[in-house]
Amino acid sequence: MVENRKGYNILIHAIMVILCVLCLAPFVLLISASLTSENSLLADGYFFWPREFSTEAYEYLMSGDSIFKAYGVTILVTAIGTALCLLVTTMIAYPLSLPHIPGKRAISFLVFFTMLFSGGLVPSYMMWTQIFHIKNTLAALILPSLLTNGFTIMMMRSYFQINIPGEVLESARIDGAKEWYILFKVVLPMSLPILATVGVMSGITYWNSWNNNLYYVTDPNLNTIQGLMNRMLNNAQYLKQLAVADSANMSAPTASVRMAVVVLGTVPILCVYPFFQRYFVKGMTIGAVKG
Amino acid sequence: MTYRKRKKKTYQIKKYIPFYLMMMPALIYLFINNYMPMPGLVLAFKQYNVREGIFGSPWVGLRNFEFLFTTNDAWVITRNTILYNLAFMVFGTVCAIGAAIILNDIISKRAKKAYQTIILLPYMISIVAVAFLVNAFLATDEGFINNYIMEPLGFEPISFYMEKKYWPFLLVFLNLWKNVGYNCIFYLANLGGIDPGYYEAAALDGATRWQRFSRITLPFLNPTIITMTILAVGRIFYSDFGLFYQVPMQSGTLFPVTQTIDTYVFYGLMGGGSMGASAAAGFYQSLVGFVLVLATNIIVNKVSKENAMF
Numbered sequence: 001m002v003e004n005r006k007g008y009n010i011l012i013h014a015i016m017v018i019l020c021v022l023c024l025a026p027f028v029l030l031i032s033a034s035l036t037s038e039n040s041l042l043a044d045g046y047f048f049w050p051r052e053f054s055t056e057a058y059e060y061l062m063s064g065d066s067i068f069k070a071y072g073v074t075i076l077v078t079a080i081g082t083a084l085c086l087l088v089t090t091m092i093a094y095p096l097s098l099p100h101i102p103g104k105r106a107i108s109f110l111v112f113f114t115m116l117f118s119g120g121l122v123p124s125y126m127m128w129t130q131i132f133h134i135k136n137t138l139a140a141l142i143l144p145s146l147l148t149n150g151f152t153i154m155m156m157r158s159y160f161q162i163n164i165p166g167e168v169l170e171s172a173r174i175d176g177a178k179e180w181y182i183l184f185k186v187v188l189p190m191s192l193p194i195l196a197t198v199g200v201m202s203g204i205t206y207w208n209s210w211n212n213n214l215y216y217v218t219d220p221n222l223n224t225i226q227g228l229m230n231r232m233l234n235n236a237q238y239l240k241q242l243a244v245a246d247s248a249n250m251s252a253p254t255a256s257v258r259m260a261v262v263v264l265g266t267v268p269i270l271c272v273y274p275f276f277q278r279y280f281v282k283g284m285t286i287g288a289v290k291g
Numbered sequence: 292m293t294y295r296k297r298k299k300k301t302y303q304i305k306k307y308i309p310f311y312l313m314m315m316p317a318l319i320y321l322f323i324n325n326y327m328p329m330p331g332l333v334l335a336f337k338q339y340n341v342r343e344g345i346f347g348s349p350w351v352g353l354r355n356f357e358f359l360f361t362t363n364d365a366w367v368i369t370r371n372t373i374l375y376n377l378a379f380m381v382f383g384t385v386c387a388i389g390a391a392i393i394l395n396d397i398i399s400k401r402a403k404k405a406y407q408t409i410i411l412l413p414y415m416i417s418i419v420a421v422a423f424l425v426n427a428f429l430a431t432d433e434g435f436i437n438n439y440i441m442e443p444l445g446f447e448p449i450s451f452y453m454e455k456k457y458w459p460f461l462l463v464f465l466n467l468w469k470n471v472g473y474n475c476i477f478y479l480a481n482l483g484g485i486d487p488g489y490y491e492a493a494a495l496d497g498a499t500r501w502q503r504f505s506r507i508t509l510p511f512l513n514p515t516i517i518t519m520t521i522l523a524v525g526r527i528f529y530s531d532f533g534l535f536y537q538v539p540m541q542s543g544t545l546f547p548v549t550q551t552i553d554t555y556v557f558y559g560l561m562g563g564g565s566m567g568a569s570a571a572a573g574f575y576q577s578l579v580g581f582v583l584v585l586a587t588n589i590i591v592n593k594v595s596k597e598n599a600m601f
């Protein structure tokens with residue numbers, strides 16, 4: 001190890017710095033573009049710092065209400081979805097982690113099988129729209145495919161199996177505690193790391209979800225921020241249509257507005273995520289342990 | 292059965308009722324979301340019309356499949372899906388292990404954490420946002436590459452969204468860019484568990500860096516590599532819909548290199564293609580995907596039992 005430790009150190013730091021630049025550069029380009037004047041963008045293209053600083057894109061966005069609505073819907077969907085995910089997942093993972101529940105093997109298999117086989121998009125779409133009439137409802141953004149899944153359930157079950165000693169549960173039972181009480185007052189307080197992990201994963205999934213908006217929503221009032229981005233990506237005029245009522249006299253700075261919407265859709269995650277990264281990394285490695 | 296025994300049995304079942312109640316919401320959800328659509332796969336054998344619904348529509352036997360497989364589409368989407376997934380698997384694993392080893396060798400805790408946070412960032416943002424980022428680089432008129440690299444060097448601007456040849460590389464690169472930080476978490480966790488004593492002993496015996504890697508590090512990582520590869524092989528018929536749908540911005544010219552089974556099914560469903568062929572492609576994906584999972588698992592069971600999934 002002594003041979004050329006110093007050279008090796010410089011090399012690995014250099015590689016990581018290059019990787020980090022690769023990962024960060026696009027975001028710098030994005031933020032810079034959203035703060036550049038439309039004319040400069042059209043003339044000089046996107047660059048890593050604003051050649052002609054301007055906040056017109058953000059002003060334009062703030063002049064209409066679609067961006068605020070989209071934020072509201074996104075926050076609502078993320079909050080409800082994450083809460084439901086945590087509740088539903090812990091409630092099934094706890095019994096599945098216990099040794100002596102009759103029918104446990106069969107139920108575990110039913111959960112596991114969903115990871116192996118699926119009906120696919122076409123039948124799911126028809127079921128949600130024709131049986132549950134989910135089109136253009138808030139439920140369409142929360143329920144289809146996002147709420148919980150076999151992987152999350154199995155991950156949480158493994159955590160309970162490894163980290164909640166049977167004796168603790170047994171002594172709670174001897175003290176006369178009901179199972180519901182044990183789950184919420186004994187098991188969950190001991191499981192904060194996995195709750196944080198699943199909560200962060202679910203929150204990010206809901207915040208970033210655009211598929212359900214694309215499949216099931218046509219009402220602009222139900223656009224999430226990602227849904228709005230999705231529609232703008234292939235139709236640069238989309239935002240103009242929405243904003244035109246309240247800002248008919250403003251010409252739309254389309255190129256910079258697109259970038260501004262993306263900034264608004266990603267920056268919250270970029271700001272919040274480093275604080276949760278610890279849980280995210282920890283939980284993934286727990287999940288990697290086979291239960 | 293004596294009275295007492297029966298009483299004991301009902302008592303026992305009663306004891307378990309709260310557990311079944313707890314499991315109910317998730318089971319109902321999985322039943323609706325995952326199991327109820329499964330019978331809908333029969334649509335692949337039907338001539339769908341909205342009025343009569345999935346089950347009322349008339350049977351047409353294998354006509355949808357004939358339609359799908361007589362066109363070139365079936366071949367193109369299968370090839371793209373499998374080749375991209377293979378490339379993601381190979382390059383993804385190599386890069387993730389490389390990044391994990393480098394991160395593991397970095398002594399400063401703060402630098403290590405900062406690097407890890409930054410390379411995980413791309414994983415955290417939605418693929419729609421990625422499509423915009425890519426567009427900022429590649430757009431023909433305003434894109435960074437054409438304005439600040441091609442033009443100053445005196446080259447003609449490139450219409451990236453019209454040229455097929457760049458996209459296989461671009462898509463593989465983007466997949467790496469987005470997922471390396473995430474995949475390396477798993478390997479990093481493993482590396483942390485290797486006793487440094489092994490390396491010291493090897494160094495004393497004069498083992499080269501490469502020997503230490505191939506004789507100590509790699510064997511430790513093997514179980515994780517195998518598990519991740521099995522999972523990936525099981526999903527080889529499923530593509531990352533967002534990547535192939537959003538990033539090429541639905542450019543029809545690029546379809547021969549960007550269309551996968553998932554995007555094909557989507558276009559059929561949303562009216563951009565044939566509904567029957569779309570249902571048939573969906574059926575084909577579910578079935579072959581399932582067979583592949585089972586087959587991989589059987590093979591793994593034979594080769595190294597402890598890595599099998601079931």
